[in-house]
Amino acid sequence: xxxxxxxxxxxxxxxxxxxxxxxxxxxxxxxxxxxxxxxxxxxxxxxxxxxxxxxxxxxxxxxxxxxxxxxxxxxxxxxxxxxxxxxxxxxxxxxxxxxxxxxxxxxxxxxxxxxxxxxxxxxxxxxxxxxxxxxxxxxxxxxxxxxxxxxxxxxxxxxxxxxxxxxxxxxxxxxxxxxxxxxxxxxxxxxxxxxxxxxxxxxxxxxxxxxxxxxxxxxxxxxxxxxxxxxxxxxxxxxxxxxxxxxxxxxxxxxxx
Amino acid sequence: xxxxxxxxxxxxxxxxxxxxxxxxxxxxxxxxxxxxxxxxxxxxxxxxxxxxxxxxxxxxxxxxxxxxxxxxxxxxxxxxxxxxxxxxxxxxxxxxxxxxxxxxxxxxxxxxxxxxxxxxxxxxxxxxxxxxxxxxxxxxxxxxxxxxxxxxxxxxxxxxxxxxxxxxxxxxxxxxxxxxxxxxxxxxxxxxxxxxxxxxxxxxxxxxxxxxxxxxxxxxxxxxxxxxxxxxxxxxxxxxxxxxxxxxxxxxxxxxxxxxx
Numbered sequence: 001x002x003x004x005x006x007x008x009x010x011x012x013x014x015x016x017x018x019x020x021x022x023x024x025x026x027x028x029x030x031x032x033x034x035x036x037x038x039x040x041x042x043x044x045x046x047x048x049x050x051x052x053x054x055x056x057x058x059x060x061x062x063x064x065x066x067x068x069x070x071x072x073x074x075x076x077x078x079x080x081x082x083x084x085x086x087x088x089x090x091x092x093x094x095x096x097x098x099x100x101x102x103x104x105x106x107x108x109x110x111x112x113x114x115x116x117x118x119x120x121x122x123x124x125x126x127x128x129x130x131x132x133x134x135x136x137x138x139x140x141x142x143x144x145x146x147x148x149x150x151x152x153x154x155x156x157x158x159x160x161x162x163x164x165x166x167x168x169x170x171x172x173x174x175x176x177x178x179x180x181x182x183x184x185x186x187x188x189x190x191x192x193x194x195x196x197x198x199x200x201x202x203x204x205x206x207x208x209x210x211x212x213x214x215x216x217x218x219x220x221x222x223x224x225x226x227x228x229x230x231x232x233x234x235x236x237x238x239x240x241x242x243x244x245x246x247x248x249x250x251x252x253x254x255x256x257x
Numbered sequence: 258x259x260x261x262x263x264x265x266x267x268x269x270x271x272x273x274x275x276x277x278x279x280x281x282x283x284x285x286x287x288x289x290x291x292x293x294x295x296x297x298x299x300x301x302x303x304x305x306x307x308x309x310x311x312x313x314x315x316x317x318x319x320x321x322x323x324x325x326x327x328x329x330x331x332x333x334x335x336x337x338x339x340x341x342x343x344x345x346x347x348x349x350x351x352x353x354x355x356x357x358x359x360x361x362x363x364x365x366x367x368x369x370x371x372x373x374x375x376x377x378x379x380x381x382x383x384x385x386x387x388x389x390x391x392x393x394x395x396x397x398x399x400x401x402x403x404x405x406x407x408x409x410x411x412x413x414x415x416x417x418x419x420x421x422x423x424x425x426x427x428x429x430x431x432x433x434x435x436x437x438x439x440x441x442x443x444x445x446x447x448x449x450x451x452x453x454x455x456x457x458x459x460x461x462x463x464x465x466x467x468x469x470x471x472x473x474x475x476x477x478x479x480x481x482x483x484x485x486x487x488x489x490x491x492x493x494x495x496x497x498x499x500x501x502x503x504x505x506x507x508x509x510x511x512x513x514x515x516x517x518x
Contacts, residue, residue, distance in 0.1 A: 026426045034433035038442050039302060045447040046306030171286035174294030184301040 003097055010101025011108070018071065018109045025112065027070065032063030032113040033120045039183055040125050053128060056121040057213060058182040061206045063113020064148055065176055071106025072152035073169030075099060076159045086255055089245060096153070096241045100234075103152035107145045114141070132215030140212045140223050144205030147226035150233035151201050157240040160248050182206055201229045260356040267352070268360025275337040276330070288368075292322035292376035293383065299442050300384060309444065311384045316468045317441030319377035321461055323404045324435050327369035329428040331411025331498075334361050335418035345515060348506055358415075358499060362408050369404035388472055395477045399468045402484055406460035406491030407435075412498025419505040419515070440465055460494060463487040 018024050036059030043051050079085035088098045121127035131137045155172075162168070178184065179193050180202040186194055197203040204225040211217035248254040299314040338344035347357070374397065381388055388396070414431060418424040436442065438452060439461035445453055456462045467483035477484075509515035 023423050023426050026423070027429060030430060031433060034437060037437055038299075039306075041437075041443040041447060042302055042306045042308050045443060046308040167283040167286045170291050171294075174291060174298050178294065178298045178301065183298070184305050188301055188305055 003093075006093055006097045007101050007104075010098065011105050014102050014105030015108055018105060024067070024071070024109065028063055028067045028109055028112045029116045031066060032059045032117050035059050035062055035183075036117045036120060037124075040121065040127075044125075052121060052125060053214060054210060055183060056117050056127050057114070057209050058206060060114030060117040061144070061182050061202060061209065062177050063117065064107055064110025064145065064205075065180075065182070065202055066173055067110035067113065068103065068107045068148045068152040069155070069169045069173055069176075071109070072103050072156040073159060075102045075106075075156045080255060083255075089249075089254060094241075095245055096157075096238055099156055099241060100149075100153055100237075103156055104146065104149035107149035107152060110148070111141070111145065131213050133212045133219060136219045136223070137209065137212035140205070140208035140219055140226075143223045143226045143230075144201070144209060147201030147205050147230040147233075150230040150237065153237040154233050154240060157237050157244055160241070160244040160254070176200065176202060179203075180206065199229065201226050201233070204229065260353050263352045264356035264360035264363070267357060268363050271334075271338075271361050272364040275333065275341075288326060288372050289375055292319065292325075292372065293379055295322060296376065296380040297383070303442070312386050312472060313444075313469065314442060315380040315384060315386055316377065316472060317439070317465050319380050320373050320400065320403045320465050320468055321435055321439055321441040322376050323369040323373035323400070324407045324410070324432050324461070325369075326372050327365055327404055327407035328411040328414050328431050329425070330365040330368070331362060331408060332414035332418050332424035332428045334358075334365070334411075335415045335502075336422075336424045339418075348509070348515070354503060354506075355499070358412070358502060362412060362495075365411065366401075366404045366408045369407055370401045373400045373404060392471050395471045395480070396468055398477070399464050399471065399480075399484060399487075402487045402491065403461055403464035403468075406464065406487050406494065409491040409494030409496075409498060410435075410460050412495050413501060414498075416498050416501035416505055419502070419509065435459065435461055438462070458490070460487070460490055463490070 036056055039055040039059060040052060043055055076085065079088060089095055091098070118127075118129060122129055155168075159168075179186070179189065179197050180200050181197060182202065186197050186203070204222045207217065208219045208222035208226060211219035211222060296315050296318045299318050300311050303309050303311070303314050335344065338347060350357075377396070377400070380386070410431060411428075414424060414427055417427055421427060438448075438456045438459055440448075440456060441461070445456050445462065445466075448456065463483045464487040467480040467487065470480050470483070471477070
């Protein structure tokens with residue numbers, strides 16, 4: 001119960017805190033809108049207007065991924081800069097319960113992206129927003145946020161040891177957008193990409209959201225996969241956080257910037 | 258002679274000091290690998306949409322990526338000085354401002370050109386695009402001119418850095434707008450009229466078009482006009498940026514607003 005309360009309080013705090021960050025909000029809201037706009041024009045010029053909602057949802061997910069990635073990359077670094085990392089590590093609560101709300105909150109903030117791209121598409125490009133399975137759609141969104149937030153936890157944990165985490169964040173943005181099929185069907189990519197995409201929550205998250213919105217497929221199964229992968233990420237995150245925290249203590253590298 | 262020293266030695270020294278953090282661990286993933294994935298993303302979206310050839314996206318995105326090192330670095334030029342508490346010292350120094358700021362822009366320009374050329378070369382290799390050896394020289398010139406015009410835009414970003422704190426956001430927005438308007442991914446003719454008008458007045462549009470024509474077999478003479486316009490746009494943006502910096506420097510002295518952002 002105490003753990004749940006800590007995660008809940010931390011999540012609320014970080015959602016509020018990130019909502020006050022102009023950098024974070026602008027990046028979350030504007031970047032996916034830019035990519036959605038380009039994709040809209042590309043698909044319009046390519047005479048495939050029927051796929052605009054598909055693009056809109058994919059671009060929104062791109063924003064959720066970017067938000068998760070940057071916040072996960074920054075979660076440790078920002079604490080280093082603010083001098084709170086040692087306090088968080090030394091506090092009685094397990095460090096994973098401090099880190100988890102940060103990554104979940106950053107994925108939650110990514111919902112601004114999804115909302116922004118859907119509104120942008122509706123207002124400027126007349127993209128219809130008619131949901132085939134509204135209830136499943138409402139279920140798919142939090143499941144995706146949780147899946148991505150937990151993937152962010154795995155990444156953030158590795159950044160305890162690595163001081164150039166933001167560079168890795170820059171590196172991972174485009175590849176994940178590409179191989180999880182956010183804008184491009186995975187079937188168009190080389191065959192060896194598909195197995196990689198299966199172990200990434202965004203693949204299942206976007207599938208769940210799209211299937212719920214456009215109909216077809218099995219959105220509930222995709223929701224299940226997203227949550228199951230989230231549980232696996234949580235297990236991996238728990239191990240890596242503990243291990244890397246111990247290494248950082250042993251090497252006295254915790255606060256090095 | 259003093260101006261030359263300020264331009265060359267001052268420029269290189271300040272670049273090394275401001276970008277001390279740009280180690281290979283950051284440089285390689287952010288500036289050499291990330292553009293390759295940007296190229297791949299748009300190549301595959303293009304294939305999915307059935308719009309243009311792979312070559313179209315490789316050239317467009319490789320050149321457009323020059324905006325990352327140029328616009329971000331020029332914005333950081335002011336922000337970094339302020340962060341390190343050296344901005345005030347620079348602005349009270351008697352050094353002439355033109356060589357001072359242009360000297361800081363020169364390494365940025367060269368880095369931007371390198372990043373774009375590298376992305377173009379690797380993008381072509383990965384996707385099996387063959388460019389004849391005779392195009393290398395003209396393409397190198399176009400890449401350099403594109404980096405020049407992006408640096409001009411970056412100078413404006415740097416000037417705005419005297420008023421806004423989030424220069425990173427500003428550079429992100431500029432980068433995104435260039436991605437939409439420069440024709441890197443959407444042919445200019447497929448954009449609405451008002452967007453086409455903007456496209457013709459921003460950096461990269463003419464450079465990207467020139468590079469595409471060179472790759473298609475045009476000579477340097479054929480695309481001379483496009484390259485000239487690109488250079489002119491860079492010059493105009495650079496002049497505006499420099500004027501803004503001087504104006505804000507003057508304002509900061511009169512109203513004590515140097516550190517307000």
